Each structure stands twice: as C-alpha cells, then as structure tokens.
Amino acid sequence: MLADGLPLDVLIGAWVATGLTLFIYTFLYRDNPLFKLGEHLYVGISVGYSIVITVYAVGVKLLWIPMVEKGQWQLLIPALLGLMISARFFPRIAWLARISFAFVVGFGAGTIIPRLISSNVLSQLEDTISPLVTMTASGLTYTMDFLDPKSDINNFITLIGVVSVLFYFFFSVEHRGVGQAIARTGIMFLMIAFGAAFGYTVMSRMSLLIGRFDDLIMFSGAEYGRPTFVLLALTVVVLAYWVYREKQAFRSTVEEKS
Amino acid sequence: MQYYVPHPASEALLTSASNWMIIIGGFALILGLVSLIQLHMNRIQRNVEGWGYSGVLFAAMFVMVIAGILAGGENLDSERELTGYGWTYSYAMVPLQGTMFSLLAFFVASAAYRAFRARTKEAALLLVAAILMMWGRVPLGEYLWAFSGDIAQWILNVINSSVRRAILIGVSLGMIALSIKIIFGIERMYLGGKKE
Amino acid sequence: MKPSNHSIVSMMLTIDRRYIFVLIALATLIPLLNPINLPIVISPEVRAVYDHMESLPEGAVFLLSMDFDPASKPEVYPQAISLLRHAFKKNMKVIGMTLVVTGTGMAEEVIATVAEDMGKINGIDYTFLGWRPGASAVILSMGQDLAGTFPQDHYGTPIDELFVMEHVKTLRDVDYAVSLAAGFPGIDEWYIYGKDKYQFELGGGSTAVMAPGLYPRLRGGQINGLIGGLRGAAEYEKLLDQSGKAMAGMDAQSATHFVIIVLVILCNVFYAISRQQKRGWRRT
Numbered sequence: 170m171l172a173d174g175l176p177l178d179v180l181i182g183a184w185v186a187t188g189l190t191l192f193i194y195t196f197l198y199r200d201n202p203l204f205k206l207g208e209h210l211y212v213g214i215s216v217g218y219s220i221v222i223t224v225y226a227v228g229v230k231l232l233w234i235p236m237v238e239k240g241q242w243q244l245l246i247p248a249l250l251g252l253m254i255s256a257r258f259f260p261r262i263a264w265l266a267r268i269s270f271a272f273v274v275g276f277g278a279g280t281i282i283p284r285l286i287s288s289n290v291l292s293q294l295e296d297t298i299s300p301l302v303t304m305t306a307s308g309l310t311y312t313m314d315f316l317d318p319k320s321d322i323n324n325f326i327t328l329i330g331v332v333s334v335l336f337y338f339f340f341s342v343e344h345r346g347v348g349q350a351i352a353r354t355g356i357m358f359l360m361i362a363f364g365a366a367f368g369y370t371v372m373s374r375m376s377l378l379i380g381r382f383d384d385l386i387m388f389s390g391a392e393y394g395r396p397t398f399v400l401l402a403l404t405v406v407v408l409a410y411w412v413y414r415e416k417q418a419f420r421s422t423v424e425e426k427s
Numbered sequence: 428m429q430y431y432v433p434h435p436a437s438e439a440l441l442t443s444a445s446n447w448m449i450i451i452g453g454f455a456l457i458l459g460l461v462s463l464i465q466l467h468m469n470r471i472q473r474n475v476e477g478w479g480y481s482g483v484l485f486a487a488m489f490v491m492v493i494a495g496i497l498a499g500g501e502n503l504d505s506e507r508e509l510t511g512y513g514w515t516y517s518y519a520m521v522p523l524q525g526t527m528f529s530l531l532a533f534f535v536a537s538a539a540y541r542a543f544r545a546r547t548k549e550a551a552l553l554l555v556a557a558i559l560m561m562w563g564r565v566p567l568g569e570y571l572w573a574f575s576g577d578i579a580q581w582i583l584n585v586i587n588s589s590v591r592r593a594i595l596i597g598v599s600l601g602m603i604a605l606s607i608k609i610i611f612g613i614e615r616m617y618l619g620g621k622k623e
Numbered sequence: 624m625k626p627s628n629h630s631i632v633s634m635m636l637t638i639d640r641r642y643i644f645v646l647i648a649l650a651t652l653i654p655l656l657n658p659i660n661l662p663i664v665i666s667p668e669v670r671a672v673y674d675h676m677e678s679l680p681e682g683a684v685f686l687l688s689m690d691f692d693p694a695s696k697p698e699v700y701p702q703a704i705s706l707l708r709h710a711f712k713k714n715m716k717v718i719g720m721t722l723v724v725t726g727t728g729m730a731e732e733v734i735a736t737v738a739e740d741m742g743k744i745n746g747i748d749y750t751f752l753g754w755r756p757g758a759s760a761v762i763l764s765m766g767q768d769l770a771g772t773f774p775q776d777h778y779g780t781p782i783d784e785l786f787v788m789e790h791v792k793t794l795r796d797v798d799y800a801v802s803l804a805a806g807f808p809g810i811d812e813w814y815i816y817g818k819d820k821y822q823f824e825l826g827g828g829s830t831a832v833m834a835p836g837l838y839p840r841l842r843g844g845q846i847n848g849l850i851g852g853l854r855g856a857a858e859y860e861k862l863l864d865q866s867g868k869a870m871a872g873m874d875a876q877s878a879t880h881f882v883i884i885v886l887v888i889l890c891n892v893f894y895a896i897s898r899q900q901k902r903g904w905r906r907t
Contacts, residue, residue, distance in 0.1 A: 197641065215725055218725060219725060222753075222754055223724065223756065226754055226755060227755075227756065230775055230779070231755075234774065276760070277759075280763065280816070284819065285815065288814060288815040289815070293839060293843060296839075296842060296843035319842075327842075365835050366835050369831045369835050370831070370832050371880065371883055372831040372852055372854065372876065372880070373830050373831035373832040375647075375651070375876055375880065376830075376852055376853035376854075376872065377694070377695070377698065378651050378879070379655065379697060379875045379876060379879075380698070380853075380868075382648075382651050382652055382875075383868060383872065386652075386655055
C-alpha cells in the first residue's frame with residue numbers, strides 16, 4: 170500500500186488504462202503506431218481472455234467435471250461434434266464438419282420456427298390489430314391522447330405505419346395509384362424512424378465518450394499521480410516525433426526520386 | 428416436435444439437445460481462433476509491413492492465457508481481490524475496447540456535419556426527426572422546451588414502433604421460410620454446397 | 624453573392640474534421656468538470672421497471688443477465704449497479720449471469736462490488752453463474768433445467784448447494800428477469816426463447832442504439848419496461864435517489880447533443896447557401 174492509501178495494483182492499473190486510452194485516441198489525429206499497438210493489444214487480450222473463459226466454462230464445468238466426477242460420458246457426443254467443426258481446416262476430413270453444422274443448423278431451424286411465429290409474428294400482429302375505438306359503459310368513445318401509446322389515435326397510426334411499411338417492402342410491383350400512396354406513407358414512416366434511430370445512435374456514442382472521459386478525469390487526480398496529464402504530454406511528444414520522422418522520410422524519398 | 432407434443436420424452440430431448448448446443452458453441456471459438464492465427468501468422472511469415480503488431484497480438488494473447496491458467500480462470504481470488512488475469516481485463520481490455528468504440532462519437536459528429544443534408548423532402552423529414560430526438564431525450568432539451576420530451580416519446584412509441592414492428596414481422600417471416608427450407612433440405616448452403 | 628462569401632461557405636462545408644473532434648471533446652469535458660445538474664424527467668418505460676421491482680416481495684427471485692461487453696460499459700454498467708442496488712435493498716434473491724463472453728469480468732465485478740457494499744453474502748443472498756456459449760440454447764436450456772446449464776456457479780460451487788438457488792430449478796421459478804443488453808444475444812433472445820416459452824416477467828436495459836428496436840416489444844407488453852442507454856440509467860438512479868455516473872454524465876450528454884444539433888443546422892445552412900449560389904451562377 171502507498172502512503173495515500175491506493176494499492177499498488179490500482180495505481181499501476183490507472184497508469185496502464187490511461188496510457189492505452191490515449192494510445193487509441195491518437196487515431197483522431199490519424200492512424201499511427203501508438204494506435205496500432207493499442208489495437209493489436211486489444212485483439213490479443215480479448216482473444217486470450219475468451220479462450221480461458223471458454224475452456225473453464227465449457228471444457229471444465231460442462232465436460233470434464235460431469236464426465237469424470239459424475240460419469241456422464243454421453244457428453245462425449247457433443248464434445249466430438251464440437252471438435253468435428255475444426256475438421257473443416259483439414260481438406261481430407263472436412264466433410265466431418267458437415268455433421269456438426271447439420272446438427273447446429275437443424276437445432277436452430279427447428280427451435281426458431283415456433284418461437285418466431287409466436288414472438289415476432291403473432292404477438293406483434295395481435296398488438297397491431299387493436300380496436301380503433303374504445304367501448305365504454307356510455308358507448309363508443311375515441312381516445313385522442315397522443316402520449317398514451319395505446320390510445321385509439323395511436324393504435325390507428327400504428328396500424329397505418331405497419332401496413333404501409335410492410336407494403337413498401339413486400340410488394341415489389343411498380344407502385345401506382347393507391348399503391349403509390351401507401352408506399353409513400355411507408356417511406357415517411359421509415360424516414361422518421363431512421364431519424365429516431367440516428368438520434369439514439371448519437372446518444373449512445375456520446376455516452377461511450379462520456380464514460381471514457383470520466384475515467385480520464387478520475388485518473389487525473391493527485392492520488393493516482395496524475396497519469397492523464399503526464400501520459401497525455403508524453404503521447405503528444407511521441408506522436409509529434411513520429412510525424413516529424415514521417416515527414417523526414419517523405420522528404421528523403423522525394424529527393425531520391427528527383 | 429417438443430413445441431407441438433410437450434411429452435416428457437420430447438422435453439428430455441430438448442433439454443439434452445440445448446445442453447449439447449452449449450457445449451458445441453464452446454468449440455465454435457476454435458473457428459475464429461484458427462482464422463485469426465492463420466491471418467497473423469501469414470503476416471509474420473511474409474514480413475508484411477507492420478508484422479511486428481501481429482507479434483504483439485500473439486504475445487498479448489499468450490500472456491492472457493497464461494495469466495488465466497494461473498488464476499484458474501477467475502477474475503477475482505478468494506479474497507475478492509483482482510487476479511493477474513482480472514487485472515489485465517479491468518485495466519487493459521476494458522479501457523481498450525471502451526475507447527475503441529468511443530471513437531465513434533467523434534466520427535458520428537463529423538458524419539452528421541458532413542453528410543446530414545436535406546437534399547430531398549424525405550431526407551429533410553429524417554433530419555427533423557433526428558433533431559427532435561436529440562433535443563427531446565436530454566435534460567437540456569426538456570428544460571428549454573418541455574414538450575420536446577413528449578414529442579420524442581411519441582415518435583418512439585408510435586412511429587418508430589410501427590416501423591420496427593413491420594421490419595420485425597418481415598425479417599421473421601423470411602427466417603421462418605429459410606428454416607423450413609433448411610429442414611426440408613432445399614437450402615444446403617450452410618453445408619458448403621453451391622446454389623442450385 | 625460575393626466571391627468571399629462563397630469561399631467561406633465552401634470552406635465551412637469542407638472543414639477539417641479534427642475541428643469537429645475538438646468541439647465534441649470540449650462539449651464532453653467541460654460539463655463533466657463543471658456540472659450544473661439539470662433536472663431529469665422520468666420516462667414511463669424506466670418507471671415501469673422500477674415499479675415492478677418495488678412491487679416484488681422480499682425473497683423474490685431476480686435474474687440479472689448482464690449481456691454487454693466493455694464497449695458498452697458506460698451505458699449499461701450504471702444500469703446494472705442501480706438494478707442490483709434496488710434488488711439487494713429489497714432483499715431479493717439475486718442471480719447474476721451473462722451471455723457475452725467478454726462481459727464476464729464486468730458482470731462478476733459489478734455484482735461482487737454492489738453486494739459487498741450492501742452487506743450481501745455470495746451463495747446466500749446472491750450468486751454469479753458466469754457465462755455459457757450458445758445464446759438461445761442457454762436460455763432454452765435454463766428453461767428446461769437450470770442445473771444442467773449451470774451445474775456450478777462461476778466459482779465452482781455446485782448450484783444445488785447454494786441457498787439462493789434452493790427453489791430455483793428452471794426459468795419458470797424466476798419472478799423477474801432483466802437482460803441488460805448491447806446487441807445479440809440480448810433482450811430479443813430472452814423474450815423469444817425465455818419469457819414467451821417459460822412465462823416469467825421480463826424487463827430490459829439496453830444501449831441507446833438498441834433501444835428504438837425494442838419499442839415494439841414494449842408496446843406489445845412483451846417486456847414490461849425498458850432502461851435505454853445512459854439516459855435511462857440516469858432516470859433509474861434518480862428514482863432510487865442515488866446519484867451515480869449516469870446522472871453525472873447527463874449534462875455532458877445534453878451538451879454533445881446540442882453541439883451536434885448546431886452542427887447539423889449549420890451544415891444545412893451552408894449547403895442551402897451553396898445551392899443558391901450555384902443556381903445564381905447557372906442563371907448568369
């Protein structure tokens with residue numbers, strides 16, 4: 170433990186995390202060796218991490234322990250099917266991989282049909298085909314509350330939206346007359362939805378930036394030894410030196426050619 | 428079968444088959460791993476420019492695997508302290524991946540400025556919807572114009588919902604058709620066959 | 624138009640993107656350093672998740688599937704903290720897991736940290752099951768036989784020895800499940816292969832990118848609520864009355880959104896001027 174109470178691993182971690190964050194941000198200037206280093210480190214660490222988790226989660230907990238400790242040797246069948254997937258890298262036995270793929274794709278196709286019909290088609294249609302007016306004790310009423318997603322007006326708009334967008338996508342005949350009007354409505358709906366999607370994409374990306382800046386601000390604290398400031402200065406110097414070297418190399422190439 | 432005939436036998440079959448799928452899913456990692464190793468080994472063997480980075484990738488992968496084995500695959504030890512494996516995950520992998528994706532914030536802003544132009548009526552509609560959404564879903568927007576939050580909410584709940592629903596239904600029908608073709612052996616592309 | 628005006632417009636339309644980068648960086652940094660804490664309005668979809676959690680009795684089984692990776696940490700991690708705090712505050716039995724391999728460490732960290740803060744004990748008040756590959760197969764398998772999918776928790780303890788799992792044999796025994804998702808696998812899979820088949824209540828938390836795609840499910844009652852992005856997380860923090868990273872980030876979120884709105888408007892103003900100029904030249 171250090172005098173200020175921060176464990177050494179946290180302190181080193183703060184410096185490493187800050188350095189790697191800044192390496193990646195150098196890409197904003199342009200592609201450079203610091204970014205490439207960070208990028209390849211990221212891929213290597215991620216793959217290494219996933220290998221270990223997979224080996225322990227599947228190899229140890231789902232295969233080794235049940236087989237050796239509980240005698241569930243029938244698990245050799247899925248293990249073999251799994252191994253056979255890698256046969257595709259050996260041309261002479263590549264056909265073996267087909268058996269595994271057939272099992273995986275067959276299972277997927279078999280389970281997906283009832284699930285999609287129920288979850289994505291029937292349930293969605295059920296909510297779309299809602300009554301367009303409300304029956305109350307005093308008779309038929311029409312609810313105009315735009316803020317209530319289930320109001321009669323919103324049910325009507327939803328119905329128009331679903332039908333017109335499906336029409337636009339599914340009926341590939343030339344859109345004329347009424348068909349053109351429906352397809353045009355579908356396009357309008359699509360454009361507004363794409364706009365909403367863009368707005369939410371911006372929201373998402375900015376949140377990620379906020380998260381990283383949050384960490385950089387935290388690591389600029391004195392208790393961490395201000396790695397953000399120190400490493401930012403260092404990164405800028407290294408980047409500037411790299412740019413200088415690039416320019417020098419470019420100049421000498423031009424001179425050689427001329 | 429199990430869906431239409433929920434007999435104990437078909438239930439047991441689904442239980443076993445889904446467990447088998449999990450195990451097979453674990454082995455699927457090999458596919459990606461071999462492709463990645465092949466790609467980067469090639470770069471090293473051919474001394475392609477920047478081959479050293481492929482070396483860095485292998486070194487990082489190797490170190491992580493060793494750290495993982497030493498830690499028994501655990502991020503935290505019995506004292507709830509980070510293991511070496513957990514430390515590398517928390518202080519290298521998490522910031523690296525997080526920062527990589529946060530770069531998109533800058534590029535989405537640049538794209539918005541450069542490409543988001545009202546060239547047609549449809550593009551103008553998209554643009555207005557996007558502005559309303561960006562305005563209405565942040566505290567400052569709602570503070571300046573309280574109604575903007577309601578508009579954004581309505582767009583999401585009604586217009587966006589109906590479009591997404593149509594897409595969901597369309598894509599699902601396509602997937603159901605594909606699955607039926609697979610089951611009846613009409614579609615065999617996944618086996619590496621050619622389109623007939 | 625004068626030629627100087629034309630050159631300003633074309634210069635603005637082709638401005639080096641790095642100026643925009645600096646603008647975005649400043650719009651993020653300044654509010655983070657000097658927050659003004661603008662009021663946050665609670666949306667019905669976030670309140671629905673909160674209200675449902677509130678309605679659950681002590682000892683109810685709450686399954687939190689943290690299906691996100693480090694790329695989405697800033698958006699979804701604060702949601703996980705808030706939901707776990709809420710569940711532990713209500714003395715629920717908490718089951719944590721993930722369907723995303725690279726999210727395993729974060730999922731483990733968040734549940735262990737929040738549990739420790741709130742004095743909860745692993746195995747008794749909560750458990751972390753870890754990760755399994757196969758996405759939809761994992762959910763189906765859990766619906767059939769949870770102990771078959773996860774014979775042990777993440778730390779290797781057999782789940783039939785865990786008090787917290789005493790009456791939880793399949794997904795049907797879960798009172799409320801929430802998937803915090805950043806893509807595939809996520810809320811869609813939990814609904815299609817989980818709730819729709821095994822009948823338990825399902826809520827969602829997601830990145831903002833994913834959120835619009837989940838509104839048909841929200842409208843149709845397939846998920847009972849949705850926490851969308853950092854904004855949703857901030858709303859949940861406000862409902863819990865516990866300020867966290869999400870609420871702290873809202874001013875920066877506002878600032879960046881408004882910078883982009885201004886950029887889009889400016890770009891279109893310059894574009895309109897340049898079109899007018901071109902039309903003017905054609906006429907002359």
